[in-house]
Amino acid sequence: MRACKGALLALIPVILAGCKVSVSSGHDHSDDYSHSTPGFFFDARDTGDHFPDSDWDLDTHAEACIDEPLYFESDSGRVRVYGSPAYSETDFRAAATELERHIDGVLGHYQLRWQEFVEDRSAAVPYPHQILGCLTESVLPDDFAEASVSAVSISPHHRQWPYKTGQIISHQLSHFVQENLSRYDARHPLLPYWFAEGQAAVVAGEPMASPYQHYDYDPLDDATLLDAGPADYRFEHYALAYRYLEDANGALAMTILLDLIQLIDWEDGFEGHTDTGETWAFVEAFNAAGLVDHRNQALTWQRYKTDYHYLLSHSY
Numbered sequence: 001m002r003a004c005k006g007a008l009l010a011l012i013p014v015i016l017a018g019c020k021v022s023v024s025s026g027h028d029h030s031d032d033y034s035h036s037t038p039g040f041f042f043d044a045r046d047t048g049d050h051f052p053d054s055d056w057d058l059d060t061h062a063e064a065c066i067d068e069p070l071y072f073e074s075d076s077g078r079v080r081v082y083g084s085p086a087y088s089e090t091d092f093r094a095a096a097t098e099l100e101r102h103i104d105g106v107l108g109h110y111q112l113r114w115q116e117f118v119e120d121r122s123a124a125v126p127y128p129h130q131i132l133g134c135l136t137e138s139v140l141p142d143d144f145a146e147a148s149v150s151a152v153s154i155s156p157h158h159r160q161w162p163y164k165t166g167q168i169i170s171h172q173l174s175h176f177v178q179e180n181l182s183r184y185d186a187r188h189p190l191l192p193y194w195f196a197e198g199q200a201a202v203v204a205g206e207p208m209a210s211p212y213q214h215y216d217y218d219p220l221d222d223a224t225l226l227d228a229g230p231a232d233y234r235f236e237h238y239a240l241a242y243r244y245l246e247d248a249n250g251a252l253a254m255t256i257l258l259d260l261i262q263l264i265d266w267e268d269g270f271e272g273h274t275d276t277g278e279t280w281a282f283v284e285a286f287n288a289a290g291l292v293d294h295r296n297q298a299l300t301w302q303r304y305k306t307d308y309h310y311l312l313s314h315s316y
């Protein structure tokens, strides 16, 4: 495909006819992106690299890109952004730039380099050497982005992106990495909701509840989104519950935990959920990972869940 770039470059004006962004004279947000991550536009009808249409690895937002052949690929080859030709060239570049800008930092928190991440990903993923982006209006500007095993869905209009764009992209890339490390070809996420959100919040540097406030919420009860209450501050408690594990065991142990879940998912035999809503794959992996509490005592999932407030109040 790389050899085709020269020929395809000649097609760019054709592909982009009708969607060229007008030249900006001001100092608005778009100037930040017009000359950022270098790359080329391609047409999947020429390259054969269509957006995946499998139903296990996409969130519902990304389904908007299944029939969109136009994509922008960064020079590194790591990032591809698909979307409607109705969006501006800068919208594509801006999304690719944000993904390129934040992926290494996010992977660093997982103690991984890009190549290691690629090797760790499920072989069932359609494009294991790429992060796919999907520009779709079904992601509202305020939510801005969502992630799944294959793709990060991004609101297309970069001029409306929120102030905390970098933090939100890091949060979603964290979900993308989690999903890729922890699932093989499972249709549903295998991580408890509190763990996925808590880890993403910590990686993105979002606010965390003070350890002294741990009695205000029971994060470990929120195994799924349906278990979660309406209070926004719960996310700060998810971060606190995740951070306790990472502080006691190190970030690499958390990555190994995700790898173990993937291994268990691949092996089968641990389908389904516990009475309290966690997947068996998560519980088995947690108990096989050799995790410890802040005093270096063995920490099973059952003990963490039962003794959460006791452990938190004795750890700080």
Ligand SMILES: [Zn+2]
Pocket (backbone or CB within 6 Å): 171, 175, 196, 197, 200
């Ligand atoms: Zn999240």
